[in-house]
Amino acid sequence: xxxxxxxxxxxxxxxxxxxxxxxxxxxxxxxxxxxxxxxxxxxxxxxxxxxxxxxxxxxxxxxxxxxxxxxxxxxxxxxxxxxxxxxxxxxxxxxxxxxxxxxxxxxxxxxxxxxxxxxxxxxxxxxxxxxxxxxxxxxxxxxxxxxxxxxxxxxxxxxxxxxxxxxxxxxxxxxxxxxxxxxxxxxxxxxxxxxxxxxxxxxxxxxxxxxxxxxxxxxxxxxxxxxxxxxxxxxxxxxxxxxxxxxxxxxxxxxxxxxxxxxxxxxxxxxxxxxxxxxxxxxxxxxxxxxxxxxxxxxxxxxxxxxxxxxxxxxxxxxxxxxxxxxxxxxxxxxxxxxxxxxxxxxxxxxxxxxxxxxxxxxxxxxxxxxxxxxxxxxxxxxxxxxxxxxxxxxxxxxxxxxxxxxxxxxxxxxxxxxxxxxxxxxxxxxxxxxxxxxxxxxxxxxxxxxxxxxxxxxxxxxxxxxxxxxxxxxxxxxxxxxxxxxxxxxxxxxxxxxxxxxxxxxxxxxxxxxxxxxxxxxxxxxxxxxxxxxxxxxxxxxxxxxxxxxxxxxxxxxxxxxxxxxxxxxxxxxxxxxxxxxxxxxxxxxxxxxxxxxxxxxxxxxxxxxxxxxxxxxxxxxxxxxxxxxxxxxxxxxxxxxxxxxxxxxxxxxxxxxxxxxxxxxxxxxxxxxxxxxxxxxxxxxxxxxxxxxxxxxxxxxxxxxxxxxxxxxxxxxxxxxxxxxxxxxxxxxxxxxxxxxxxxxxxxxxxxx
Numbered sequence: 001x002x003x004x005x006x007x008x009x010x011x012x013x014x015x016x017x018x019x020x021x022x023x024x025x026x027x028x029x030x031x032x033x034x035x036x037x038x039x040x041x042x043x044x045x046x047x048x049x050x051x052x053x054x055x056x057x058x059x060x061x062x063x064x065x066x067x068x069x070x071x072x073x074x075x076x077x078x079x080x081x082x083x084x085x086x087x088x089x090x091x092x093x094x095x096x097x098x099x100x101x102x103x104x105x106x107x108x109x110x111x112x113x114x115x116x117x118x119x120x121x122x123x124x125x126x127x128x129x130x131x132x133x134x135x136x137x138x139x140x141x142x143x144x145x146x147x148x149x150x151x152x153x154x155x156x157x158x159x160x161x162x163x164x165x166x167x168x169x170x171x172x173x174x175x176x177x178x179x180x181x182x183x184x185x186x187x188x189x190x191x192x193x194x195x196x197x198x199x200x201x202x203x204x205x206x207x208x209x210x211x212x213x214x215x216x217x218x219x220x221x222x223x224x225x226x227x228x229x230x231x232x233x234x235x236x237x238x239x240x241x242x243x244x245x246x247x248x249x250x251x252x253x254x255x256x257x258x259x260x261x262x263x264x265x266x267x268x269x270x271x272x273x274x275x276x277x278x279x280x281x282x283x284x285x286x287x288x289x290x291x292x293x294x295x296x297x298x299x300x301x302x303x304x305x306x307x308x309x310x311x312x313x314x315x316x317x318x319x320x321x322x323x324x325x326x327x328x329x330x331x332x333x334x335x336x337x338x339x340x341x342x343x344x345x346x347x348x349x350x351x352x353x354x355x356x357x358x359x360x361x362x363x364x365x366x367x368x369x370x371x372x373x374x375x376x377x378x379x380x381x382x383x384x385x386x387x388x389x390x391x392x393x394x395x396x397x398x399x400x401x402x403x404x405x406x407x408x409x410x411x412x413x414x415x416x417x418x419x420x421x422x423x424x425x426x427x428x429x430x431x432x433x434x435x436x437x438x439x440x441x442x443x444x445x446x447x448x449x450x451x452x453x454x455x456x457x458x459x460x461x462x463x464x465x466x467x468x469x470x471x472x473x474x475x476x477x478x479x480x481x482x483x484x485x486x487x488x489x490x491x492x493x494x495x496x497x498x499x500x501x502x503x504x505x506x507x508x509x510x511x512x513x514x515x516x517x518x519x520x521x522x523x524x525x526x527x528x529x530x531x532x533x534x535x536x537x538x539x540x541x542x543x544x545x546x547x548x549x550x551x552x553x554x555x556x557x558x559x560x561x562x563x564x565x566x567x568x569x570x571x572x573x574x575x576x577x578x579x580x581x582x583x584x585x586x587x588x589x590x591x592x593x594x595x596x597x598x599x600x601x602x603x604x605x606x607x608x609x610x611x612x613x614x615x616x617x618x619x620x621x622x623x624x625x626x627x628x629x630x631x632x633x634x635x636x637x638x639x640x641x642x643x644x645x646x647x648x649x650x651x652x653x654x655x656x657x658x659x660x661x662x663x664x665x666x667x668x669x670x671x672x673x674x675x676x677x678x679x680x681x682x683x684x685x686x687x688x689x690x691x692x693x694x695x696x697x698x699x700x701x702x703x704x705x706x707x708x709x710x711x712x713x714x715x716x717x718x719x720x721x722x723x724x725x726x727x728x729x730x731x732x733x734x735x736x737x738x739x740x741x742x743x744x745x746x747x748x749x750x751x752x753x754x755x
Contacts, residue, residue, distance in 0.1 A: 050416040050593070051428035053315055057410045059434075062443035066452050067208035073456045074224055077243060077463055100162070102369045107379035109245040110464075112386040114362045115143035116245075117465035118200025119525035120391045121252060121458050122438065128398020129405070130433040132336060133325030136398055138346045139525065140391020142353025144384040150358055151380030156373035157544040158364050165472075166364045166540075167480040173543045174554040175664040176484060181558050182536050183480040186361050187473050187506070189531040193360075194469040194510035196524030198222055199517060201462040204455065207439045215515040222511040225466045226503065245464065248457030249390050255446060255454040256393045259400050266399040267406055269321035271314050272305040275603045279319040287320065296603040304603050316601060317407035317431070324399045333582050338422045340587045340622060345578040348627030349526055355634070356529030359536035361472030362465070397438065404445055405437035418590040419617035424600030426610040426617070427593045469510075474503035534561035534633035538641045546645055551664045552657040553644035561637035568629035579622040588619035 045055040102110070120140040128136035161169055166186065171179035202218035211217045269287040272278065278293050280286035281303050287293075288303035296304040328335045333343050357363060363380075370376035405411050413432040420429035434440070442451035482502070517524065538561075539554040546553075579587060595615040598604045648656050658664040 046416040047414045047428050050596075051414065053412070053414055053428060054313070054410070056413045059411070059436075059440055060444050061210065062208055062439075063448075065448075066443050066455055069452045070204065070208060070456055070459050073247070073460065074463065077460070078224065100369055101371060102366070102375075103371055104375045104379055106242055107366055107370050107375055108382045108386070109242050110468075111147060111363065111366050111379055111383035112249075112390075113245045113461070113464035114360075114366070114468050115147055115357075115383065115387045115465075116140070116249065116390055116461050117525075118197050118458060118462035120387070121394055121461050122200045122203070123196075123525065124391060124395050125397045125401060125438045128395050129401045129437055130398075131339075131342070132329060133395055133398060134329045134346055135342060137325075137392055137395035138349045139353070140387050140395070142350040143357060144387030144391065145350065145354040146357035146360075147363070147380045147384030147387060149354060150363055150367070151377045151384065154358060154364075154540070154544065155367045155370075155376040155380045158367040159370050159373040159376040161368075163368060165368075165476050165479050166359065166361050167476055169543055170539060170554065171480070172667050173549040174539065174551040175659075175666055177663045178539070178551060178554045178558065179480055180484065181555070182359075182539070183476050185531060185535050185558070185562075186359065187476055189359075189528045190361055190469045190473050191506065191510050191513060192524045192528035192531070194466055194473075194506070195513035195517075196528065197462045197466040197469070198225075198511055198514040199524065201225075201459060201466065202514065203436060204439065204459050204462075207436050208443075208455070218514045219511050221462075221466075222507050225463060225470060226507045245460070247453075248460035248464075249386070251450075251453035251457035252394055252461075253390055255442075255450045256397060258450055259446065260393070260396055263400045264403045265324045265396070266322040267318050267403045267408055270316045270318045270408055271309060271312065272316050273314060274305055274307055276305040276316050277601045277603055278303045278305075298603050298605055302603070313410040313412075314408050315412055317412075319601070322399065322402065324396055333580075334584060334586060337584075337586050338420075340577070340579045340582075342578045344580050345624075345627045348630055352526060352530050352533050352627075352630050355537055356531075356533030359532040359540055360529070361476060362468035365468070365472055365475075397441075401438050401441050404441055405434045407431040411437075415590075417593045419592065419594040419619075420588075420590055421612045421617045421619065422585040422588070424610075426595035426597060426599065426615065429617075430590045470503045470507055473506040474501075477502040477506075530565075530630045533630060534565040534637060537634070538637045542641060542645070548649075548653060549666075550645055550648050550653075550656050551659055551666065552648065553641045555658060555664070556644050557637045557641035560640040561633050564636045565629060565633035568632050572625040572629055573623045574626055575622060575624050577622040577624045578626050579624055581621050581623040587622050589622055591617045591619040594618070 047053045048055050120143055124136040124139050126136065127139070158166075158169065161172070163169055163172070167179045167183040170182045198218050198221050201221035202214055205211065205221055206214050206217035209217070211220075269290065270276070271291050277296060278286075278288040278291070280288050281301070282288055282293060282295070291309060292306045293303035294306045296302040326335045329341060330343060330346060333341050335341055367376040367380065370379060403409075407414075411434050413434070414428040415430040415432055416428050418428065418430040419426050423429055439455070442455055445451075446454070478501075513524070535558045538557050539549075542549045542554060542557075575589075577589065581587060594612070594617040595610045597610040597615075598608055600610060600612075602609065653659060653666065659666075
């Protein structure tokens, strides 16, 4: 339409000619196109007409080379994932836990790749850009802490349990009902985790390839991830994670340290505009003297902007400047004055991620796939440290992006119908952060090579977590839910095929969830592990640290967590600000426009300057208790579990409440058949060093040979020819037949004892 019509009138004439066909749509379209055409002709915007702030400049289009680089990387990752189908060999154990064969050098990057996703990187910078450093840095901090805690308390137990999925651990202690409940909870949790990473991937794909519809880019990302995960299972996830992490982490770290060293670390004090009043006076050595301020026209005692300064885009948003981070942001609610500090929610985020992630399907799947319990433990701790090393420095980029795309930049957008008494703004009080500001920084400001490398790293982080989430949900559904159906549609023979098919609907569901919040990176991550913290974490610790884990305690704890979490979700005050109602004007929300007069920091006649007492700004206090619901549900779950364990402390499991019902009885694993002569038990490889294993193997072979000789001699006692050979063999071995039998029996007993 823009190329076909020269004026708004032509647009309207064309549309009215079609009214007989599509009258309702024509009327709506006419209004929209007319409004757009008038805005283009006038070249104005609300913030310029109301507040005198220049309209934001348009965002430049990224070079197509960035999109090609990301597409090539995604293609290579897919090829690696597809190639691992040959490692599966049709075995479910290979698909689920990679044959329990992953060494430390694969376990570490694949664990860290699950925590360093688009939330810990892209969401980290986005939140730091919109708010401040710790609002974003809490994401990698909580995720890394979770891996460290998992390595200390759970990893070795999970590996020694030799199960296929996390719900199998619950099944062995609490029975089928709790197993299915935990499976459904973990699947729900990971739907949100996968959705969060699809949001991150969709933002990147949509920005690089000019896809205006963010929902479309989310679905494209889902198809790419699903393709190679279905084929190779955990083998494809592990080996693609290794490739993605090697490329991605190095790119993200390189850009972060380059930017910290070479870029402005935070917005400086605002130089202002004609008539801008500085916060200090001439001769005090502050901002006024920094910019060669001059006495104001209407009040000579104040210091104002010097018109001889070179004009730059500046809206006076930082009277005293900004800093990369405030050291007391996590201890002082008023550290961000004049803005509110979501200190309580930030601490809750750390707690939710650190403990809720302990019941993460992808973390524990890698612990199960480790060669040994020691590798699982070390891998978790090292991966947690890697998460700290990459994620926390990356958070400093938020302040750097705010320098280029913040409220003092040419891209600044303000909501005209907002006021703030503390900021001295009767209108245009609320700054609207730029969507995709960090991506614009990478493609337009950072060096091309570093920007592209970092883009690939963020996309790789999203892929590595998304494929693990899809795989985890598919394996749990097939192994822990569908296998219990009476139709017996899933058996051990078709378990692998069922797991592959199950990943498809989960990918679709996650894409639907992501489509509801296409630009909110980081939000869905917290929702995901909020679910598991309230329900699954307490019974998981009970599996390994309660003397006799009780099915009744686990069932009651899970149900209590769900009920309390739902009740608190709808009863606690929430206004979407994530800020508690502390006292002070910092914790007042923006009100509607209060006056058409000039802000308090503009030099103008007194009658033209806004007076908040005469024209008050109607502001309401923030009141959002988000986070209290998460902690409250987890506390209630823990209390109920301990109470039920205490009530049944003296009862045998068979007489425990609910255990009379078969569905609540713990599974009794079938005893493994004894090893044949000469066979080394599988667990002995984990328990003994190579020298002991070699010695045991030699003893086993020796015992086997002697037993064979003794058996042959017994069978041939009546045959003189054979007895002659046997006696000759006996003499060479240094003993008679009875001695050989006794020696063989002793060796067998000793071998069994060693085993």
